[in-house]
Amino acid sequence: MTHVTCRDLARSLSAFVDGELDPTLALELQLHIDGCEACEARVKFARASRTSVRNAVKSTKASDSFRLRVATTVAQAAEAEKHGDIMVSSGLLSWKIAGPLAAAAAFVLVWASASKLQERNLDKTTSSSPSTSQASMIPVDTLVDTLVDQHANPLPPETSSPSEIAQFDRFIGVPIRTVPERGFQGQGHLLGARMVPLQEQRAAMFQYVMGNGRRISMYIYNPQKIRLSNSPILREIPVRNNAGPVYVGCVRGYSVAVTDRRGVGYAMASDLDESESSRLLLAVGDH
Amino acid sequence: MSFFPFLNRSRVRQDTFEDDVLSHVDSLFATALRMTRSQADAEDLVQDTLVKAVRGRALFEDGTNLKAWLFKILTNTFINRYRRGSLEREIISGADARPLSDGWMSAASMRQMCDAESQAFRPIIEKEVNKALEQLPDEFRIPVLLSDVEDFSYREISEIMGCPIGTVMSRLYRGRRLLQIALHDHALAMGLVKGEAVREDESNMVNLESYRTRKQGVGG
Numbered sequence: 238m239t240h241v242t243c244r245d246l247a248r249s250l251s252a253f254v255d256g257e258l259d260p261t262l263a264l265e266l267q268l269h270i271d272g273c274e275a276c277e278a279r280v281k282f283a284r285a286s287r288t289s290v291r292n293a294v295k296s297t298k299a300s301d302s303f304r305l306r307v308a309t310t311v312a313q314a315a316e317a318e319k320h321g322d323i324m325v326s327s328g329l330l331s332w333k334i335a336g337p338l339a340a341a342a343a344f345v346l347v348w349a350s351a352s353k354l355q356e357r358n359l360d361k362t363t364s365s366s367p368s369t370s371q372a373s374m375i376p377v378d379t380l381v382d383t384l385v386d387q388h389a390n391p392l393p394p395e396t397s398s399p400s401e402i403a404q405f406d407r408f409i410g411v412p413i414r415t416v417p418e419r420g421f422q423g424q425g426h427l428l429g430a431r432m433v434p435l436q437e438q439r440a441a442m443f444q445y446v447m448g449n450g451r452r453i454s455m456y457i458y459n460p461q462k463i464r465l466s467n468s469p470i471l472r473e474i475p476v477r478n479n480a481g482p483v484y485v486g487c488v489r490g491y492s493v494a495v496t497d498r499r500g501v502g503y504a505m506a507s508d509l510d511e512s513e514s515s516r517l518l519l520a521v522g523d524h
Numbered sequence: 525m526s527f528f529p530f531l532n533r534s535r536v537r538q539d540t541f542e543d544d545v546l547s548h549v550d551s552l553f554a555t556a557l558r559m560t561r562s563q564a565d566a567e568d569l570v571q572d573t574l575v576k577a578v579r580g581r582a583l584f585e586d587g588t589n590l591k592a593w594l595f596k597i598l599t600n601t602f603i604n605r606y607r608r609g610s611l612e613r614e615i616i617s618g619a620d621a622r623p624l625s626d627g628w629m630s631a632a633s634m635r636q637m638c639d640a641e642s643q644a645f646r647p648i649i650e651k652e653v654n655k656a657l658e659q660l661p662d663e664f665r666i667p668v669l670l671s672d673v674e675d676f677s678y679r680e681i682s683e684i685m686g687c688p689i690g691t692v693m694s695r696l697y698r699g700r701r702l703l704q705i706a707l708h709d710h711a712l713a714m715g716l717v718k719g720e721a722v723r724e725d726e727s728n729m730v731n732l733e734s735y736r737t738r739k740q741g742v743g744g
Contacts, residue, residue: 275631282634288644290672293653297554307571314578315542434600439686
């Protein structure tokens with residue numbers, strides 16, 4: 238058995254108190270704590286901190302009126318889901334949520350009538366299938382809007398280190414090795430990358446600045462989970478090499494281009510014009 | 525055999541999922557209230573979360589942790605709506621920028637702040653916890669809530685917040701230290717403990733990198 242010191246305990250205190258340590262190490266630390274008054278005080282303090290936070294927060298209960306309201310809303314949502322009907326007819330929903338839901342309802346109508354609805358989305362009414370659409374949870378035009386928002390008001394990149402960017406893979410579910418690290422075709426440069434939430438999923442967002450100061454935000458995501466190409470805002474443009482369609486559009490002056498390449502979704506929101514951004518996006522996909 | 529067979533008839537079998545989801549309302553609301561700091565916003569956030577859960581029910585894998593899934597939706601909805609899509613780093617300055625080593629408080633002060641019977645802080649300190657939590661930046665407060673209140677594992681928190689386990693650990697570490705410093709300041713002000721300078725010789729004691737290396741070594 239190794240000799241455990243106060244320093245070892247200090248290093249592992251949080252994980253020890255959270256029960257996240259390897260049992261052998263936890264046992265060694267416990268033996269040390271049993272014989273060290275200062276460490277015993279540290280552990281008690283850390284445990285007291287946990288307990289008091291829990292006591293303070295757990296005492297909060299939802300009000301009965303809210304409980305009733307939310308139970309009604311959940312029942313309605315479940316009923317609507319069962320019948321494939323997301324029209325919200327009751328005034329019980331708060332305005333904040335009724336707005337997006339109504340937008341979602343309107344969107345699904347447009348979407349369905351445009352007969353872009355894919356086979357697997359149609360079995361929503363039977364609902365037992367695990368492939369039931371998640372793309373319908375948030376309307377795709379709202380999603381495109383979110384991309385443009387994130388481009389228009391960019392948050393600082395989390396990292397520009399290639400090894401850290403490579404770590405994003407397992408959070409977004411698709412490989413991101415095809416991203417140009419030094420900008421597009423020698424123009425501009427990569428400021429860095431961050432993960433952004435999109436429709437309960439995560440996407441990697443790469444921020445570039447071109448030589449002329451124009452900015453590009455490129456998103457990489459799993460297109461099976463996030464279906465941007467269905468957006469009614471975007472239109473399909475012909476592509477020379479049969480590599481799969483590219484969808485482009487213009488939102489509040491920013492251009493948006495979307496494509497799938499080998500099962501990886503790429504979207505670009507940029508200050509460039511539509512043809513330029515679709516050209517650069519194709520270059521990335523072919524990279 | 526139920527005493528009210530007519531109730532059973534009118535309730536369909538699938539109700540269990542909705543019931544399961546609704547059983548987490550208090551937990552979700554308590555966390556949402558600390559996220560948004562407003563009762564109305566917290567209620568909207570929870571309602572939004574539950575509606576999304578019901579609508580996205582097919583995405584939930586039976587047998588996995590429903591509560592963790594709900595907290596993931598809650599956290600993502602909060603981040604999307606209130607944090608413009610990200611847990612931006614908040615700059616910590618002033619008193620909170622003090623060194624966050626384990627040596628900043630003496631064992632004697634720690635004992636004085638604890639209540640032996642309840643194994644928590646003394647009531648006079650515990651009543652300040654909500655205020656101290658409120659002052660924590662979101663990126664630290666959320667993992668502290670998920671760990672201390674909901675008992676999620678580091679792996680579950682990493683899934684919920686969509687960040688690596690190492691990030692969860694460092695945020696938990698910083699979050700708890702900031703909270704404890706605020707409570708220590710309160711204890712000082714109340715005269716429960718005596719003011720002591722941070723012992724700089726111990727300020728290098730906790731080195732997260734070496735901890736991670738060590739933990740990986742132990743695990744492997």
